Amino acid sequence: MIKKITVDSEFFNPKDTLECGQIFRFFPAEKGYLVLSGSRACELINEGQNTVIVCDEENEQYFYNYFDLDTDYSGIFARAQSSKYGILKKASSLGKGVRILKQDSEEMLFSFLISQNNNIPRIKKIINSLCEKLGEKKNFLNHEYYAFPTASALQGASEDLLKECGLGYRAPYLRILSNEILTNNLLSKLKDLNEDSLKAELLKIKGIGEKVANCALLFGFYKTKSFPVDVWIEKIYREDFGGLLTDRSKITAFFINEFAFDAGYFQQYLFYYKRSLEKQPQN
DNA sequence: GGCCAGGATTTAA
């Protein structure tokens, strides 16, 4: 049985939400997009005033939560609009339809582990390649897709297979992380932690530093008091906030101090804005 | 052909 969830599109635009850099597994479809999370799939379609989520009945609650439908984004948007920083007004106007997705924690850990020193098109390519080689084949409506690989599938993959996916020097990081997940039950340990101790635990994982930890906090564990700083954010910090700090962890601290629990949302507005102005046309 | 990408680890100073 197929279900449809219909939501007002003012604060939920599929393009804004999917293309703001938080998710790597989505594909244009005949109408809207095919969106994948773990082993599940849905379609996300804009119909003027409405945004429609189409999914199997058994996944209805999952995607309701996934798209963060219980959070009212009008307040977040209003605070961005009334900010003393003009750039935040512009950025939030452009990205008014952005929502922070509640993605699968394990998938996000692996995904952002792959993201380091990498660009978004290639990150997508690597992850899709991993899914095709190691994920379970599934079907939804007329779509054929692959689930995100399980930790044991990733752990069991040969070095050669991982390199074929384009992982390069990151391949060992994935193996170490999947081993932690399987032997130490890492995910259930992480789920109960508050943001400070969670961040400390994330930083112990090989291949996860300050930036990736912040991404994992925000996109994998929904801690909105986090603020990933990459080259785009550093650029906007320098050019539009007049910032002078160069140490990225200090830049993170600056923004968290400014925006507190809005930091993660505002970061996405800013990242999406800056990148949409300057990104190369083929993406 | 050198530079860059949702950087982190290792090694040197």
Add this chain to the structure above:
DNA sequence: TTAAATCATGGC
């Protein structure tokens, strides 16, 4: 404690 060097890979 901070500063470089190094790590695959593909697009420009």
